[in-house]
Amino acid sequence: MSRLLFGDAPVEITSSGRAYSVSLDDRLGQVELVEADQGRMLLLIDGRRVVAYVSPDGSSVWVTTGGRTFRLKKSITAARSAASHDASSELAAPMPGQVRAVNVNAGDAVTKGQVLMVLEAMKMEIRLHAPFDGQISSVEAGVGQTVEREQLLIRLHRRDS
Amino acid sequence: MSRLLFGDAPVEITSSGRAYSVSLDDRLGQVELVEADQGRMLLLIDGRRVVAYVSPDGSSVWVTTGGRTFRLKKSITAARSAASHDASSELAAPMPGQVRAVNVNAGDAVTKGQVLMVLEAMKMEIRLHAPFDGQISSVEAGVGQTVEREQLLIRLHRRDS
Amino acid sequence: MFSTILIANRGEIAVRIARACKELGIHTVAVYSEADRHALHTQVADEAVLIGGPQPGESYLNIERVIAAAKETDAEAIHPGYGFLSENAEFAEAVQAAGLTFIGPPPSAIRAMGDKAESKLRMQRAGLPIIPGAQNLNSDSDFVAAARAMGFPLLIKASAGGGGKGMRTVTEAGDLLEELEAARRVALSAFGDDRLLLEKYIEAAQHIEFQVFGDQHGHLVHLFERECSVQRRHQKIIEETPSPLLTPELREKMGQAAVIAAGVVGYYNAGTVEFLVDPATSQFYFLEMNARLQVEHAVTELLTGLDLVQWQIRIAAGERFPFQQEDVTRRGHAIECRIYAEDPASGFLPSTGGLLQLLEPRGPGIRLDSGVAAGGEVSHYYDPLLAKLIVHAEDRSSAIRRIQAALRDYVVHGVVTNIDFLQDVLADPDFQDGSVSTGWVESLFEWRPSAVPADALIAAAVAELNALSSGSQLAGAAETDPFSPWKSAKGFRN
């Protein structure tokens, strides 16, 4: 039996050959893998025919079923990234782009929601806001600089309140 | 240097990295392989950009270029099959199908062009004709039988003339 | 409207019908034979039911199995496509007897039009011009006598047939008996009925057909003509509309005749009235009526902007066809090329094998109704039609250029196709003039495969050298296309 976690959805799955028992939300289902083609699977889920397209992508997996596409984060990664979002004192680039404006310097006091930096990516402006009232520890990128996705841009810490 | 034979066309080719020297019909050409994707190649042939789609298929290779598709038989096979066509005393099924009619028995004398057997494949009749004046040695398939491509159907030999 | 429809067919037409159903919000059930386990038409349907062995008689022609599959899956209606059971009146009746709807004409109309000999006489009585010929012949001597009276060349046709199957041209008396024998075999195998008829062979004739469409409330119109004169072995390979040779007057007269023909047998749903036209005299003759959707229906769809398959379903559900004759309009020009797995250099012998590489054209005004996918297998059990390439453009010459450009982008490796042959037909001055008659391909059009160009040999040599030196085949992975079904599944199932 394997216990897998996609985002916050736990799935327990046991296989015997092409047949699987799947437990999800306390419901148990019988799944048969009828055909698997790289990228396409035909499943019988409790006897119902389901076609799914699946592509692994590092710590994620892309799944399309019923005409809808989902990017599922596998357990550990998902948990970590959620945590860093809330408590973090580091702002990273959400996507590759170029720095258009830097509105703060190290040591500046900032208020929640204030625009700290502006990136341009794909002809669109992306504004980085302060996630809380705080003070800038350091600015790691300058105007005109090209930055990669997840590249650190600004460190800041909560102001003692 | 490799000497390759496609059908009856000899090609001499020497490689150094992505560059090739090709000799064909006594003409020498310089070829650069710019990009190769499985199934698709971008070549510079004497500086001219040529896109070709290539699929190996056993002893043959399929090539599409300039919007035209060719199935090239590699040397040895091609030579053998040509020979067997001319001198053969065996008639084989040109494609998979079902025997609809057998018009001869072992020992029968036949004349060139005479219909010996009728196959049905893909809803079409295919008639097997005697390739020369001769005599049937044996009949290897009966009416209603399903036959594979290249399966032996009739043996015959030339009549002493 | 139906909630579930079973599609009693395979290949491109089953895929096309499934799409029409999806757009109407109807659940689809595919049926398949053992040879079609991994066929594209099973993948696009919501459900798929195995109905028997690879021989058509065991599966796609097996009335009981098809109806059982429909009952099992709670289908309310059956669409027969073309070929197989589509013009089988017993099947249509059996569908109705099982409490299901047959998506097509009434069985009585199928029966009336299904007997080619009987229908000719009936149309003659209704005032339509017919080709001189002889029906209801029994013994060989009857045939010989009738043939002598008519003179040669003449045509042998299957009484029960259609689509050119079993049709043979006889140019001299000495060949008659052998050709009759061959035609009987094909007719028996294809239609289960070996009755034949003879017809005068009209030289340099054009094959022009009219699409008719009617509802169950007595309303019947035509949707203009299709020019189908480019044929090999009496089977169409290129169809277009409008016909480049039809005058407005002749179009109107033939359209009216087509509606009369359909009306005489109480026709509804989609049907096609075929005519032969003698361009020398502008005389047209009723040939036969095909009581089903035609392979080449798509050119009419592009010309008129109507979705014939969706209308077939809506009419079968009892809806009214809302367009009067004057509401149906034409725009531009549409051409279809049938892409066959066949070798034009070997007398159009069908070609079978796995599809090692398949690149299909796409672009504005290009429609591809395909029944195969890369990695699929083309077997010998069924018709070798892989796909239909259809284009629509502002006028005939733009349409020709469009379909030529699309064919240049079409790459099929693994089976020999007629693509290069089609290119040469399209480029021929006779075709470009629009002056092709039904015998043209076989009697006037001289075709040889192109010589292999140096570029192809060089590409093959580079690929081969690379395969030799790297130890792995350059293009070998094309044989295991990740999007091709089942190749990898085998390993996975173990």
Added chain:
Amino acid sequence: MFSTILIANRGEIAVRIARACKELGIHTVAVYSEADRHALHTQVADEAVLIGGPQPGESYLNIERVIAAAKETDAEAIHPGYGFLSENAEFAEAVQAAGLTFIGPPPSAIRAMGDKAESKLRMQRAGLPIIPGAQNLNSDSDFVAAARAMGFPLLIKASAGGGGKGMRTVTEAGDLLEELEAARRVALSAFGDDRLLLEKYIEAAQHIEFQVFGDQHGHLVHLFERECSVQRRHQKIIEETPSPLLTPELREKMGQAAVIAAGVVGYYNAGTVEFLVDPATSQFYFLEMNARLQVEHAVTELLTGLDLVQWQIRIAAGERFPFQQEDVTRRGHAIECRIYAEDPASGFLPSTGGLLQLLEPRGPGIRLDSGVAAGGEVSHYYDPLLAKLIVHAEDRSSAIRRIQAALRDYVVHGVVTNIDFLQDVLADPDFQDGSVSTGWVESLFEWRPSAVPADALIAAAVAELNALSSGSQLAGAAETDPFSPWKSAKGFRN
């Protein structure tokens, strides 16, 4: 006619222009940046020339490089597509100065329409209704004063701009200066010109534009409207024609106004006159004229049956546009959905990455103008438009059902797309009623991504378990699609 054309663009529009050229028998030259070495548009052209670095200014916006590439390859004409240099009068003039033909309007018309402030005044003088606003403002205090006089909400626009870039809605006075600053930055970066203008914001307005087409011999017609009210961030995502809300009277009045607007500036070739319509009063206002081919031109092609890109080329070569206003007819209904690599759940933030899996829909009445192929990369350098899905059907409801069915068949893995978002817009009663205004997506349409269904989790779990137990990844080979360019080439080049 030209024998060689250089296409100064990338993505789907470069692919679409190449196809038009192929059908006209014209040799094509693609240009590409270092980021686009393996892009689809380089593969469909006959030649491809590297013109510079990935930043647009280094390549696609580099006038010298583009013209040098044209001279090098003996191109006789340049098609600019949309965006990039398409509305740059200096570029058009430089092309002409180099002895080449610019496929588009005369530089004087581009210049006249390019200054949004100037063109509004000019159209007002020609009798067209314009939206109240303020132009030629300089200091912040000028803007503040003008804004106070007009009242809020108001719109900031780039004087030199188009396509919604740099456009911002300001709802309260306190935000004005910050928004002006942001708009200036975008305007400078996108158009090299940071002049702005203010305009009254008309609430619940509809964006309806008219396609105009003219030749160099003074003949000018319109090709009906496109309804483009479904927008996010002032950029269109769904366009359709006919507009569900336009009355025949209003269509005629606006069409005439569009032809007047184009005539005033001596326009020829393809152009689009944009209007805002206040549905409450049926009043329409001239907004701007886009002096180029529009992204959404394909819906007009499907409605009218004309190939606009081929006509652009023929008109640039000096041909006459042969259709009078009354010859241009409409048939059925056409809808386009723009498929963007963007995440609607994160404020439509662009999404970048490799295309791990790409299955594109196909079927009768479905056209896909795509700029990407499986295995390709979506980079952050350019607009995130992957493709345009366009359908044509008998009426609006059939067209909606058709595009919904097509979107369900569209599988994109590797970048987040707006496909699911588009599905929810199409299914919304407001959209189905045809009563959507330009602010609707952002103010009235509440969207949340669907909850992950059990089927998706189960499929992922089965795939994952299989990958774990087999040691090889079930779907891993999708990352090395044999038909995707270059993946394998790397190994091969070593």
